[in-house]
Amino acid sequence: MNSLFSPENLPPPPGIPIPATIAAASTTTPNPILIPKLEPFDEWLNTHTPQQQQQSQDPNSSNGSLDLDLKLFGDESPEDFSGDPNLLSDFNRLSQLFRTAFSNNNAVPDPITQGIQQLGNDAVSNPFAKPPQNETTVVPPPSFQNGTVSDPGMLLQQQQQYPNGAVSDPDSRAIVPVPEDGRSSSVAVTTPRQPRRCKELVRLMDVGGPEQRHFRDVVRRTRMLYDSLRVLATVEDEGRVDARRGRSDLRASAVMRNCGLWLNRDKRIVGAIPGVCIGDVFLYRMELCVVGLHGQPQAGIDYLPASMSSNGEPIATSVIVSGGYEDDVDEGDVIIYSGHGGQDKHSRQVFHQKLEGGNLAMERSMHYGIEVRVIRGVRYEGAASATGRLYVYDGLYRIHECWFDVGKSGFGVYKYKLCRIDGQAKMGTVVMKEALMLRKDPLSFKPMCCLSLDVSNRKENVAIRLFNDIDRNYDPLQYEYLVKTNFPQFVFHQSGRGTGCECVDGCVEGCFCAMKNGGDFPYNQSGILLRGKPLVFECGPFCHCPPHCRNRVTQKGLKNRLEVFRSRETGWGVRSLDLIQAGAFICEYTGVVLTRDQAQLLTMNGDSLIYPNRFTDRWAEWGDLSMIDSNYVRPSYPSIPPLDFAMDVSRMRNVACYMSHSSTPNVLVQFVLYDHNNLMFPHLMLFAMESIPPMRELSLDYGVADEWTGKLSIGN
CATH class of the missing domain: 2.30.280.10 (SRA-YDG)
Structure with a gap:
């Protein structure tokens, strides 16, 4: 040629x-x-x-x-x-x-x-x-x-x-025949240079x-x-x-x-x-x-x-x-x-x-x-x-x-x-400069399209902007903002004293909470998730460790400045004004928890429920070393029973409910327990699967379609 x-x-x-x-x-x-x-x-x-x-x-x-x-x-x-x-x-x-x-x-x-x-x-x-x-x-x-x-x-x-x-x-590489010596012929792979x-x-x-x-x-x-x-x-x-x-x-x-x-x-x-x-x-x-x-x-x-x-x-x-x-x-x-x-x-x-x-x-x-x-x-x-x-x-x-x-x-x-x-x-550095301007002044870009400076009404650690430059829809303002998941009271009955660590100045190797997680902590000192697991135990109200303990990450709430925005492709979407590093915590997916019987009654009038057991196991992809280690085994501990509850987001919800669905998402769902010990009702915590630049839409894999309605369970 x-x-x-x-x-x-x-x-x-x-x-x-x-x-x-x-x-x-x-x-x-x-x-x-x-x-x-x-x-x-x-x-x-x-x-x-x-x-x-x-x-x-x-x-x-x-x-x-x-x-x-x-x-x-x-x-x-x-x-x-x-x-x-x-x-x-x-x-x-x-x-x-x-x-x-x-x-x-x-x-x-x-x-x-x-x-x-x-x-x-x-x-x-x-x-x-x-x-x-x-x-x-x-x-x-x-x-x-x-x-x-x-x-x-x-x-x-x-x-x-x-x-x-x-x-x-x-x-x-070259395929070199090996001479026969009375046995079956074979080939050997050599690397000449x-x-x-x-x-x-x-x-x-x-x-x-x-x-x-x-x-x-x-x-x-x-x-x-x-x-x-x-x-x-x-x-x-x-x-x-x-x-x-x-x-x-x-x-x-x-x-x-x-x-x-x-x-x-x-x-x-x-x-x-x-x-x-x-x-x-x-x-x-x-x-x-x-x-x-x-x-x-x-x-x-x-x-x-x-x-x-x-x-x-x-x-x-x-x-x-x-x-x-x-x-x-x-x-x-x-x-x-x-x-x-x-x-x-x-x-x-x-x-x-x-x-x-x-x-x-x-x-x-x-x-x-x-x-x-x-x-x-x-x-x-x-x-x-x-x-x-x-x-x-x-x-x-x-x-x-x-x-x-x-x-x-x-x-x-x-x-x-x-x-x-x-x-x-548009150049990525230009987008990052625009995001920086919005962090300093939320009204610096199209102020008439900013419907709210904080849809959480100061319930979150940082404000969540609502932006719509497409139509006159302001639907997210119609819901009550829910910072944490609302569990039934019976969920906390199994919690009790004596289930926490005795650490005084932050958890150390070998403490009770580390052993609950299989012998190591789920996060590094910067709060980055080391690898996805079926369940993560964080330190809770019965632990003696201080709030700055390395095993208290998701319970501290939102850190990144998020924005709910109107999209022509996905309806409502969520993006961040900050860079989100791979493995970093984003927010909790909140709603009102319903038992299976309660969920069946509610679906008779239309389904607006999220089913946690239908989220795909994207957590297993974070920390998956099977490509470099043929003996790698997917984490199986701590294990949890099949989740048999739903989350109602029809009246109360948070920013996570506006994340769009994707078969190749950049956000994963990690189940976490910290305020109770009921394995059947974990929190749904969201972590970044990759480094997400400012103003890029966040997406989740909501999983299979509902077997009753045939629809994908998406909150928006």
Whole structure:
């Protein structure tokens, strides 16, 4: 197959004029040291040697080169652990996975070989369900000459099994026959060499609705696994007595890479990444690498090197804009992006830049008209990372100009003018700025459409805004707001003294409430759910621990500023003005609890009930490690009997009742007990399944249809 980037089809690279003053100065200035543009310069770089930094910037280097403590769950020996033996087994297996990820500091782990050893061929070759059978077009990016496509009809049609993070190179494995020696013949799989990261540039086109939903679900589950590993890894750091803390984000990504679960590694995709939407928020840089949005752990320019390109020229695919460089100018739709190189270890410009590496890749992408993905690194109050920064995907840009100029430090800098391509969704950073304005002033945007500043009438910890810019419907104001679920009085009769812990200054390992949860606490110190369970026991009124105890999370009520809004697609919906981190508590789903007999009487006049036993078991997806651990067992303790009650939301309800239904939700239902001990009547607590950016609609999976009415049980 002939490549569109074959040398004979390409025009010579255009020369970029260099000012005479700079050219003259360059003859007396020492040659610059090419350092990848680091975006941003985070605290981790200040604590590692230059050799370790260089290894981390190499896309093919092992994360194991980072000097991290690998013991995930503290220094307890098995005989010191008191609790559920199955839980101990899970912890040991997970700890071993983290040790394996960092066991080789000198060689790059082979995701194929290690994946086969850990999981078996079937799990490694395709860890997720296959996409729909419709063919997807994989198009090599066209070469542009004078702004026109030189050969738009050249397409590469193939059935893309996507994603396939384990097999990254079709010729990286060989089937070698084993000679017969009187026994039956067999074959052996060998790996002749470490496969290169990628070989060719492709663009996915004609991705229909079913394929897009499939890719979105793959990205969602990949990110959920990454977040689950990262959150579980924080347990070790919390148990440390010294000041040394590990990098849970690096460790989680290393485990997934060793198991072949990084996405988009077999081919370098230009343009949009299937399954990644504009506005998606990533809490860590390594998460960008895991989904294939930006493949450099530290460098700001991600590009296909000349050594991997079919035409011998580098091509840029994505950039990170953080605003941390003096020559950068960010005006939203137009960006003046400065190149890399010529900087010292303190990120100061001390040499002239050269047209090589990422700088040359940006110029070549401009020459061929190839778009680049733009990810913005922004500071956000409450971000999980140590730097207080998160990353927002803002869509596709084209490089319109490239020139060599004198920077503010007096040295020559390459600059690139990036313009956003029209017809895309609103930039995620713009949406976040609008949400920030609404947090400061709820009437700053369309004040006439704000029907109420607080539908809870100050019953919640934070106000809940009611917004409708579609019609004159103000139905949510007609209901009485119910902060907590209203249980029948007999539910509390089984509660009594002597059922709580004796902890004085917060619960500690091995206390009564920890043992009720199977030997460990359900949350980390930040209140993030570690893994979904059939039931979670929180400390209650008979416990001696204070209100700030780590085992009192959901009972503290709402923390995020939510908004009930009118939607053309879902009727009424709910979104947050704040970023909601994966695993964080959102709110309780409240209503008036009815017994089965009471529910049957009420349905005679129309059904407006919620049936808790029909919510799907989405809690099992949060913390599911079956993709990396073949011995993983779904949590079964603490167990609860089948729930045989309904919740009436016809007169009293809360904000959760306006969440829409989705078969791929971003919110899960976790059953929790804290104010009574009746297992048949738990609270319905809602947690985030993924990091949810501001102004994105929250959704639940309400489950199967009602067998009597044939309708889905949705409160609105």
